[in-house]
Amino acid sequence: MAEVTIDNLTKEYGSIVATNDISIDIDDGELVVLVGPSGCGKTTTLRSIAGLETPTSGSIHFGDTDVTDRAPQDRDISMVFQDLALYPHMTAAENVAFPLHADGQQPETTVRESVEEVARATNCEEFLDKKVVDLSGGQRQRVALARALVRKPEVFLMDEPFSDLDELLKRQLRAEVVRIQKDLGITMVHVTHDQEEAMTMGDRLVVMNDGEIAQMGDPDTVFNEPARLFVATFIGSPQINRFDCRIAGDRTLTDGELELELPADAADVLDGATGEAVTLCIRPQHLSWADERPADSLAVPVSVNVIEKIGTEDIVRCRTAGGTEITGVVPAGALSFGQEGYLVFDPSQLHLFDGHDENAPRLN
Amino acid sequence: MATTDTRLTPALGKLFLLIYAVFAAFPIYWTINTALKPLELINTFPPTFVPTDPSLEAFTWVLTNSRATGSIIDSLIIASGTTVLSVLLGALAGYGFSRYGDDVGGEDVAFWLLSTRMFPPIAVVLPIFFIFGWFNLQDTHIGLILLYLTFNLPLTTWLMRDFFNKIPYSFEEAAYVDGYSPLRAFRKVVFPLVRPGLIATTMLSWVFAWNEFIFALIVTGNDVNPYPTIIPTLILSNQILWNQIMAMAVIVTIPPTLILIAFRKHIIEGMTLGVAEV
Numbered sequence: 345m346a347e348v349t350i351d352n353l354t355k356e357y358g359s360i361v362a363t364n365d366i367s368i369d370i371d372d373g374e375l376v377v378l379v380g381p382s383g384c385g386k387t388t389t390l391r392s393i394a395g396l397e398t399p400t401s402g403s404i405h406f407g408d409t410d411v412t413d414r415a416p417q418d419r420d421i422s423m424v425f426q427d428l429a430l431y432p433h434m435t436a437a438e439n440v441a442f443p444l445h446a447d448g449q450q451p452e453t454t455v456r457e458s459v460e461e462v463a464r465a466t467n468c469e470e471f472l473d474k475k476v477v478d479l480s481g482g483q484r485q486r487v488a489l490a491r492a493l494v495r496k497p498e499v500f501l502m503d504e505p506f507s508d509l510d511e512l513l514k515r516q517l518r519a520e521v522v523r524i525q526k527d528l529g530i531t532m533v534h535v536t537h538d539q540e541e542a543m544t545m546g547d548r549l550v551v552m553n554d555g556e557i558a559q560m561g562d563p564d565t566v567f568n569e570p571a572r573l574f575v576a577t578f579i580g581s582p583q584i585n586r587f588d589c590r591i592a593g594d595r596t597l598t599d600g601e602l603e604l605e606l607p608a609d610a611a612d613v614l615d616g617a618t619g620e621a622v623t624l625c626i627r628p629q630h631l632s633w634a635d636e637r638p639a640d641s642l643a644v645p646v647s648v649n650v651i652e653k654i655g656t657e658d659i660v661r662c663r664t665a666g667g668t669e670i671t672g673v674v675p676a677g678a679l680s681f682g683q684e685g686y687l688v689f690d691p692s693q694l695h696l697f698d699g700h701d702e703n704a705p706r707l708n
Numbered sequence: 709m710a711t712t713d714t715r716l717t718p719a720l721g722k723l724f725l726l727i728y729a730v731f732a733a734f735p736i737y738w739t740i741n742t743a744l745k746p747l748e749l750i751n752t753f754p755p756t757f758v759p760t761d762p763s764l765e766a767f768t769w770v771l772t773n774s775r776a777t778g779s780i781i782d783s784l785i786i787a788s789g790t791t792v793l794s795v796l797l798g799a800l801a802g803y804g805f806s807r808y809g810d811d812v813g814g815e816d817v818a819f820w821l822l823s824t825r826m827f828p829p830i831a832v833v834l835p836i837f838f839i840f841g842w843f844n845l846q847d848t849h850i851g852l853i854l855l856y857l858t859f860n861l862p863l864t865t866w867l868m869r870d871f872f873n874k875i876p877y878s879f880e881e882a883a884y885v886d887g888y889s890p891l892r893a894f895r896k897v898v899f900p901l902v903r904p905g906l907i908a909t910t911m912l913s914w915v916f917a918w919n920e921f922i923f924a925l926i927v928t929g930n931d932v933n934p935y936p937t938i939i940p941t942l943i944l945s946n947q948i949l950w951n952q953i954m955a956m957a958v959i960v961t962i963p964p965t966l967i968l969i970a971f972r973k974h975i976i977e978g979m980t981l982g983v984a985e986v
Contacts, residue, residue, distance in 0.1 A: 394885055396884070396885070416881070416885045417884050417888055419885075420887075422885060422886065423881075425881070425882055427876055427878050431897055431901075442883075442896075443887060446886055446887030446892075491886075495887070501885075
C-alpha cells in the first residue's frame with residue numbers, strides 16, 4: 345500500500361480542459377471519494393492515477409516513486425471499471441485469477457489459494473465456476489471486486505462501479521467495500537456522481553466541478569461548511585434551499601420578494617462581501633414549521649405545495665405567496681396539503697456565499 | 709377456436725419450411741443427378757429423376773483430367789492466398805480503425821470502406837487488363853491474389869472493425885491495469901473474443917475468391933486457370949458436356965461445405981456477435 349500524491353495535474357483534450365491544476369494528497373489506507381456531476385473531471389483524474397491517461401502537465405507519485413510516465417501495467421494498481429470489464433469467455437474464477445497470470449510466474453496452486461481467499465472476503469465462493477454471463481448484477485460486482493483485490497495492489501481505484509445496481513444492492517456493496525478497505529488497509533480512490541454514496545463511503549471527499557476541486561474535506565465538513573455555493577447545492581438530499589439576494593440594509597437581504605432579516609452574528613460577515621450580491625442557503629433539515637410567526641426569528645410565510653413521504657419524515661415542498669419554492673423536512677404526518685404557516689430558519693445553520701455564481705466562496 | 713389455432717400454426721410453419729427446403733435443395737439434387745447420368749440421357753424428356761444407371765464417368769474425368777484438377781489447385785492457391793492476406797491485413801486495419809478511428813474519420817470510415825463495394829467491378833475490367841499487362845501480372849497467381857485483395861480488404865476491414873467495436877476497450881484497459889502488456893492483453897482477451905468474427909470473415913473472404921469468375925476470365929487463361937474459367941470451356945460448339953459441368957460443380961462445392969461444417973458454431977456466433985453475448 346502507498347500514499348498517492350497528485351501535483352498540479354492538468355489534462356487537456358484539444359481545447360477542452362478536463363482537469364485543471366488538480367492537487368490531492370491521499371494518505372496510506374485512506375478512502376478518498378472523487379464526487380461531482382458528469383464531465384467534472386473526476387474520471388479523468390482517476391484514469392490519470394491508473395495511467396490510462398497521460399497528463400498534459402503535472403505529476404503523480406506513489407510513495408516516493410514518480411509514476412507519471414509509467415504504463416498502467418508497471419504501476420501496481422487495480423481498478424474496477426464502470427462496466428466492470430469482466431471477460432465473458434472466462435468463468436468467474438478465471439476472471440479473478442487473471443491478474444495473477446500477468447507475469448506467467450505464479451504456480452497454479454498459489455493462484456488457486458489466492459483466488460479462494462479473496463473469494464471468501466468478497467462472498468463470491470458459490471459462483472466461482474460459473475460463466476460471467478450467467479451471473480446476476482450483484483454477483484458480477486463481487487467478482488469484479490475480487491479480481492481487483494486478488495493482487496493486493498498499491499492503490500485501488502473504482503470508477504462508478506455501482507451505478508447500474510438497484511438501491512438495496514448498492515447500499516449493501518458500499519458497506520462491504522468499506523469493510524474490506526478498512527480490514528485490508530487499502531489506499532482507495534472511488535469515483536461517483538452520487539453524493540449520497542460519496543458521503544457514506546468516503547474518509548475524505550474531493551468535490552469537483554468543471555475540472556477543478558471545489559472543496560476537499562471529510563464528509564461532515566463538506567456537508568456542514570460547504571466552501572463554495574456549488575458544493576452547497578451539490579451535496580445533500582433533499583437539495584439545499586437557495587436564495588439569490590442583494591444586501592438591502594445592515595442585516596437585511598432581499599431576493600426581490602422576501603425580506604430576510606439576519607441574526608446579528610450572521611449579518612457581521614456581510615461586511616466581507618465584495619458586492620451587493622449574496623446567496624443565502626439553508627438545508628431543508630434546518631427549517632422548522634410554525635403555525636404562527638415566531639417573534640425575533642427569521643421565518644418565511646408559506647403554504648404546503650407537495651408532501652413526499654419517506655417513512656420517518658415528510659419532505660414538504662412549500663411555496664411563498666410570490667412563488668418561491670422552499671423545501672423543509674418535518675416529522676411524518678405533521679402537515680397536510682395546502683396548510684399555511686411559517687418555515688423558521690435555524691440561525692446557526694445559515695450558509696452565506698459571496699455572489700450568485702457556483703464558484704462563489706463562503707462568507708461565514 | 710383458439711386452441712385449434714395454436715396447434716395449427718406450428719404445423720403450418722413446418723410445412724412452409726419443408727416447401728422452402730425442397731425449393732432450396734432441388735438444384736443441388738439436380739446437379740448431383742445430372743452429374744451421375746451418362747451424357748446421352750441428360751436431354752431426354754421427360755427427365756429421369758432417379759438415374760437408372762448411375763455412372764461415375766464424369767467425376768472420374770474431373771479428378772483425373774489435368775486441366776480440371778489443375779484448375780481446382782489454382783483456385784485453392786488463389787483463394788487461400790487472398791484470404792490469408794485479406795484477413796491478416798483486414799484484422800490489423802480493423803483493430804486500428806476500431807481503437808484509434810476517431811483520429812482518422814470516425815464513423816465515416818465505415819461508409820468509406822463499404823462504398824468501395826458499391827462500385828461495379830465490371831467497370832474497371834478493361835483498365836485492369838492493361839495495367840496487369842504492363843506489370844506482367846497477367847496469368848499469375850499473385851496477380852489474381854492482389855486483385856481479389858482489393859475487393860476483399862475493404863470488406864474484411866469493415867467487418868473486423870465492427871467485431872472489434874463490440875469488444876469494449878475497457879476489457880483491454882482492465883488487462884493493462886492488471887499488469888498485462890498490450891500484446892498479451894490482445895492475445896488473452898481480445899483474440900478469444902473476436903475469434904468467431906475472424907472465422908466468419910475468413911469464410912466470406914474465401915468464398916468470394918473461390919467463386920469469382922469475371923476477373924479470373926480476363927486476367928488469366930494459359931498458365932493459371934481458376935476452376936470458374938474451366939467450366940465455360942465444357943460448352944462445346946456441337947454439344948454441352950452437362951455431366952462434366954455438374955460433376956465439377958459438385959466437387960468445387962465440397963471445400964466450402966467442409967469449412968462451413970467444421971466452423972458452423974463459430975460462424976453463427978460470428979454473425980450474431982454482440983447480439984447473443986453479454
